[in-house]
Amino acid sequence: MRVALLATCVADTIAPRAARATVRLLERLGHEVDFPAEQTCCGQMHINSGYPDLAMRLIRHHADTFGGYDAVVLPSASCAGSIRHQHAVVARSRGDAGLAERADALAARTYELSELLVDVLGVHDVGARYPHRVTYHPTCHSLRMLRVGDRPLTLLRHVRDIDLVELPAAEECCGFGGTFAMKNSATSGAILADKVANIRSTAASVCAAADSSCLLHIGGGLSRSRTPVRTVHLAEILASTEGTDAL
Amino acid sequence: MSARSEILARVRAALADEPAVRQVPREYRQHSRDAGTADLAEMFGERLAEYTARVHRATPEHTPAEIIAEVLRARGASSAVVARGLPARWRPGTASIGLVDDTGLGIGELDRTDAAVTGCAVAIAETGTLVLDAGADQGRRAISLIPDHHVCVVRTDQIVGTVAEALAALDPLRPLTFISGPSATSDIELDRVEGVHGPRNLDVIVTPVGC
């Protein structure tokens, strides 16, 4: 199948490995990936920071860019959540019913990576090999906005040679929250400290998640506390095979 | 403008967008899945006991009156207040326990009484709850509140499965008290302490109909 990739502004700019891995993985599974060049940002930051009026511009741009594709995949539960649950709501509240309708239609064709793999492509074993001790942090928006459930873990359990260890208090937020991390820096830092301690307690060498922004936050905390754990996007693990360790 | 008219006007103004009146979906359970009387009595006893109430089963051989006498004696009670409508067969015949009929006792007199013996209106198995409605075998609310020991007799035909069934069986215009175990608090470090202001001891006697 032909899939349009929304790399997300965060992955495109600061975590390109996640987007590259998504491309490699889908191509390995025999699918064609397109990267619409006009794509930028889904507008979640504007919506969640209290600027729905300014976000309208980005929502429209997103609909214009991706409107022609049958399926859109993105390596971010958070951005997928915004596209699925916020775009049409914002457009409607700003009185643009036409855009709201386009956003609704696009939302129905938009998938977070694990959803696309499990629900649309029907794959559990993507043929990956990843010989590392990994703990998985289910990000808030994947759990409670998209409700991806155990799809990511199902995919990870089929990876060869992986040593998957459960993260204590896994379902608790890492404290990122977008601009929350800056506006309520101290509180965010306190939440992060507990997440870092839980990750450390697993003795994993890799902490994985399905959101580059949460990984950026957790990785920043691990680095600051000199914890020798790498943060890796779910897509990078699934893209790894015998010959290529994505790391 | 009176406060009443002003508030009502504000409410009407706030609802100018006329939010839809929604049909309430009542798809939750009305009845318990374990519907047998024996099962309900058992579940009721188990769940009530989890709140550290003491639950006793009466039989024709070991009657409610005998158990009442025993539990009062076990707590060292020498006096117990009862409503005048408490059935004669639930009144212990022992001379050592003075049953006092409530004839409008003062708060001080109730405070000096060791125990209260009542019936109940309905009991809920799933939650281990007794409901008192100030009926003839229970009396006014203060009786089962001030003495430190409450003994309550529950007939098995009064036990229902769910909260929904209990409410359907109750009269909302009566004063109602739902009791699930002795009084308790978890206000200090979430540590549960039983026995605060309501009766610190609760004995519940589950009896077959007619005993």
Added chain:
Amino acid sequence: MSTAFLGMPELPGGHGNLRGAAEFPDAARQALGNRQLRDNLAHATGAIRAKRSAVVDEVPDWEELRAAGSAVKADTLARLPELLEQLESAVQARGGVVHWARDAEEANRIVTELAGRQGAREVVKVKSMATQEIGLDAALDAAGITATETDLAELIVQLDNDRPSHILVPAIHRNRREIAEIFAEHMRDDQGRPPTDLGDDPAALTEAARRYLREKFLRTPVAVSGANFAVAETGTLCVVESEGNGRMCLTLPDTLITVMGIEKVVPTWRDLEIFLQLLPRSSTGERMNPYTSMWSGVHGEGGAPDGPREFHLVLLDNGRTRALADDVGRQALHCIRCSACLNVCPVYSRTGGHAYGSTYPGPIGAILSPLLTGMDADDTNASLPFASTLCGACYDVCPVKIDIPSVLVHLRGQATRSGHRTERATMRLLAWLMSSAGRFTAARRLMRLARFGARGGRFRRLPPPLSGWTDHRDLPAPPRRTFRQWWAARRRNGGGAR
């Protein structure tokens, strides 16, 4: 802090205790510095979370109950005028007196006058969020009437001249040792004697509170309560509690005054079958709380009264109609004050309740307080909608399905309408840059110059506002190539390049 609401005069204290002095980030930073507080909170919220999930998971029809509870509340709000009038008639028909209060000040005046008319110098109080909200204890005190809080945690807070920090467990920020010290220092019996043999065992502390309060219950002629629910069709009031202090206050005094927010009404008797299942399991994590009392007006036939001979119901607005007018925010008025959202909140469980400033802390407080008061430019409540990571845990546990994250986002949109000038300008610039791939790419080229400021591939300290990030975490330097550049290079090489 001068919020004019429908032109009403604001008295000192305004809406009552709905605003704090500091903005959330500052108040939170202070709270986070208190190690003891954080330990107490982590222990208590963890314990109650575990209890809740155990008793919620055993209910096979929990989602159906939530859907029904949410629908009853939405239906109630849509028909609020007729339901309030119906409740009023039903209470009056059973011998009760109904009063209406536009705001905190009016409610306080009504209660103070009613208590004063009885010549009372003392009243006993059942724990009530509404009377905390309006600051009733202070108003009574100013009129020479001593109000005694009879819920154990409220008593701890009152003796310490402190503020509640949790809806269910107001003294959740105190541990047993601190509580023992508060009792030793402030608890005095009629003869002015402190409690003896106190120790710091919760059972012994509870026993001390029992002795202290019992004599007050038995002789105080006026009680003040809140209400969890009021049934419009029958005039039945309902108070849910654990300790028996509620039963004492609702049964023994001659006069009972109940202060209740107008949103607490439910249409029918049958509706209680939903809430009496949702509330205890969500709140204390029990199948049923020890005691629930219900009454309809004044009880007792003929010469045998049962309970108070006089009953007054005060229906309180205090900003509720303002919240109701917000078509997204009005769902906050569904709240049944269970506090489940506090216990699962990553923010609340670390900062505690005082940081929120208002009587209503945690996720529900972060939406309810600004909805009740409105948000002016310099309003500390305008910081509350931002006091969340939008993690959604609150929405999942809410027994009446209040979509707190969506309301937070909605209120952020209101908060940024005033003030936030620099931020808005920045956001406007970003929206312009990001609505074209060309501009976005050009901007990133500039940004990547910053690579040269990084040490060891990361930034450890950046200037404001990015210092907010680097105060607690490192930031990796931007990679050599963006994804877009990688993609373009790969296309030039005929695709499939690794």
